[in-house]
Amino acid sequence: MDQLRWILLGLGALIIIGVYVHGSWQTIREKGWPQWRRKSAEDSDRIEPDALYGDDGIVGEVRVTRLDDTEFEPAPEPEPEPEPDWELDLGLDDEPQPDLEPAPAADPVFEGEEKVIVLTVMAPKGVQYAGDALAEVAEDCGLRLTEQGVFRRGIDTDAGTVAAYTIANILEPGTFEQARLAEQMTPGVVMIMQLPGPFDGPSTFEQMLATARTIVERLGGQLLDGRRCDLNAQSIEHMREELLEYRRRSQLADRRSS
Structure with a gap:
């Protein structure tokens, strides 16, 4: 076994x-x-x-290489820098600092600053205004032909009559002759208002604008500004704003001087 x-x-x-x-x-x-x-x-x-790389130079499929853990050692972490043992003394805690306040906006000094508003009325193309026809419209709007040869809307003051606004011939020398109004012709007129004056700028501008529109309505033509550009609603509103600002500055200057 x-x-x-x-x-x-x-x-x-x-x-x-x-x-x-x-x-x-x-x-x-x-x-x-x-x-x-x-x-x-x-x-x-x-x-x-x-x-x-392939034959055409384009990168092909990439294979990942495995590396032994002992081939590369991780870089040591940098040691933190020591904090400085000094402090910057600005003296902020020594005394209280005043609060900063925005400086008030300075209003421009207004000392008799002049402002001129100009309107232009041109006759229809190929037509001219007759002097006597212009005189009739101007007189209906409260203007009179002066010895200087311009139509004037006057304001009576202690120092005499002052022009609120005037209408002049667009042709040199800018005048009309009383004796030749019937035969004097012009392609247009210029309307001028000058400040400062013993009148309210915004309200006087509205009167001048109404006169210019009356000329266009009765004699035809086109209403333009001082540069002979179309006087549209935007241009008129801009003039009104300028006159209101002028009046504000003028009143501020009067209060300062009193």
Whole structure:
């Protein structure tokens, strides 16, 4: 019985060794010897420079290289710089600082500043105004022909009559002759208001504008500004604002001087 047991144990050992040898041989046939497999794996993890570019110079597929943990060590973190042991003393805590206040806006000094408003009325194209026709419209609007040859809307003062606004000939020398009004012709007239004066600028401008419109309505023509551009609603509103600002500054100057 003892001999039979040893014979069976020997056969079992031979069978185990045979199975192991057969498995190892199959592994070597399929994957090669272990040192060859390791070298092949290492080579496959490296990126060949020539493999990055194709024949046309375009970057192809990139393979990532695995690096051993021991090849590169992380850089040591920089040590924090010590804080300075000094303080900048600006003297802010020594005494209270006054609050800053915006400086008041300075109003421009108004000392008899002059302002001139000019309107132009031009006759229709190819037509001229007759002097006597202009005189009739001007007189209906409260203007009179003066010895100087201009139509004037006057205001009586202690110092005499002062012109609120005037109408002059657009042709040089800018005058009309009383004796020749019927035969005197002109392509247009200029209306002028000058400040300062003993009258209210905004209200006087409205009177002058009404006179200019009356001339256009009765004799035809076109209403323009002092540069002979179309006098539209925006231009008129701009003149009104300028006159209101002029009056405000004038009243402020009067209060300062009193």
